[in-house]
Amino acid sequence: MSGPLTDIKIIELAGIGPGPYAGQLLADMGAEVICVERPGPGLMPGDGAKTVDRRGKKSIAIDLRKPDGVALVLKMVETADVLFEGNRPGVTERLGVGPEDCHKINPKLVYARMTGWGQTGPWANMAGHDINYIGITGALEAIGKEGNPPLPPLNFLGDYGGGTMNLVSGILAALLRAERTGQGDVVDAAIIDGVSSMMGVIYSLDSLGLWQTKRRSNLLDGAMPFYRCYKTRDERFMAIGCIEPKFFALMLEKLNIDPKEFGHQLSPQAWPEQHKKLEEIFASKTRDEWAAVFDGSDACVTPVLDYKEALVHKQNIARGGLKTDDKLVHPRTIPAFDSREAEPEFHISAKGENTEEILLEIGLTKDEIDALRTDTIIK
Numbered sequence: 001m002s003g004p005l006t007d008i009k010i011i012e013l014a015g016i017g018p019g020p021y022a023g024q025l026l027a028d029m030g031a032e033v034i035c036v037e038r039p040g041p042g043l044m045p046g047d048g049a050k051t052v053d054r055r056g057k058k059s060i061a062i063d064l065r066k067p068d069g070v071a072l073v074l075k076m077v078e079t080a081d082v083l084f085e086g087n088r089p090g091v092t093e094r095l096g097v098g099p100e101d102c103h104k105i106n107p108k109l110v111y112a113r114m115t116g117w118g119q120t121g122p123w124a125n126m127a128g129h130d131i132n133y134i135g136i137t138g139a140l141e142a143i144g145k146e147g148n149p150p151l152p153p154l155n156f157l158g159d160y161g162g163g164t165m166n167l168v169s170g171i172l173a174a175l176l177r178a179e180r181t182g183q184g185d186v187v188d189a190a191i192i193d194g195v196s197s198m199m200g201v202i203y204s205l206d207s208l209g210l211w212q213t214k215r216r217s218n219l220l221d222g223a224m225p226f227y228r229c230y231k232t233r234d235e236r237f238m239a240i241g242c243i244e245p246k247f248f249a250l251m252l253e254k255l256n257i258d259p260k261e262f263g264h265q266l267s268p269q270a271w272p273e274q275h276k277k278l279e280e281i282f283a284s285k286t287r288d289e290w291a292a293v294f295d296g297s298d299a300c301v302t303p304v305l306d307y308k309e310a311l312v313h314k315q316n317i318a319r320g321g322l323k324t325d326d327k328l329v330h331p332r333t334i335p336a337f338d339s340r341e342a343e344p345e346f347h348i349s350a351k352g353e354n355t356e357e358i359l360l361e362i363g364l365t366k367d368e369i370d371a372l373r374t375d376t377i378i379k
Contacts, residue, residue, distance in 0.1 A: 017163065
């Protein structure tokens with residue numbers, strides 16, 4: 001698959017969550033991503049199923065609990081540019097495919113590690129998931145309605161925002177350095193670090209006296225009448241985000257509201273009545289009726305769609321953002337590149353589908369491959 005990472009070979013030691021998504025993004029950008037999977041049943045339901053995060057990758061099934069399986073991965077490392085894994089600290093070292101093992105074979109290799117807590121610290125070896133990681137960064141506590149438990153933002157904030165994007169940017173930066181110097185690196189991408197980095201804007205606003213720890217008391221957490229969602233007559237929602245005064249004024253104009261009667265945008269004393277007024281107005285029409293009123297305007301008022309409705313929204317269609325292939329919806333590759341003439345056609349390999357092809361490429365014979373399969377080292 002053509003792209004800016006064409007000719008880059010990446011080994012992905014199969015995991016869950018942010019790791020597979022990182023592999024998807026790298027494959028989407030043209031890299032050859034070889035996913036090393038466990039033979040037999042996986043750790044999670046749906047293991048090996050045709051999912052978006054498997055697209056564009058090759059799959060090889062190797063038992064890394066056996067020395068001959070480890071030897072195969074190290075053989076693959078000889079010609080790889082990147083290896084990334086998402087195990088707890090020390091697991092790959094015990095298996096024999098840790099950073100030192102790999103750099104002895106290929107000093108230029110970028111070895112990237114995806115964890116929740118990081119490679120160091122008192123919780124480094126403790127289990128956790130997205131909700132736990134964002135819980136200690138201050139992000140989770142800030143989300144939701146006051147007086148209620150914090151609301152988990154799916155697993156996007158931790159796994160994919162703080163995790164995948166942290167991992168991918170680290171890999172790309174280390175690849176650039178390796179290309180210049182011939183020296184590889186070890187990338188320690190921790191979800192808590194990534195989320196804490198994104199929290200920089202909150203710390204900045206706090207230092208300016210513009211943010212407080214009390215939920216729904218701040219600019220972006222639903223406290224302001226001009227930055228929240230409103231229920232419509234049909235029990236759906238409209239998203240309002242008119243922060244700038246000129247956009248706020250346009251919203252009032254579209255709603256036939258007298259600005260003087262409504263009160264100043266940044267007057268906390270006026271906000272309770274403004275909330276109430278806007279709630280009453282938006283409840284007077286259906287979501288789609290309001291969407292038509294604001295369509296194409298700069299008022300920053302848009303419909304809240306579910307993920308199936310998103311498929312047929314005209315902006316998503318125009319961007320080619322969501323395509324259905326045999327019931328599976330494929331989001332487009334990101335980011336877009338002028339050098340790429342067309343979106344690629346995606347193939348999703350079944351578990352172990354490319355095992356023989358990959359082993360032949362690294363120099364094994366057909367007889368050697370058959371012997372490894374007989375010994376259940378490969379699938």
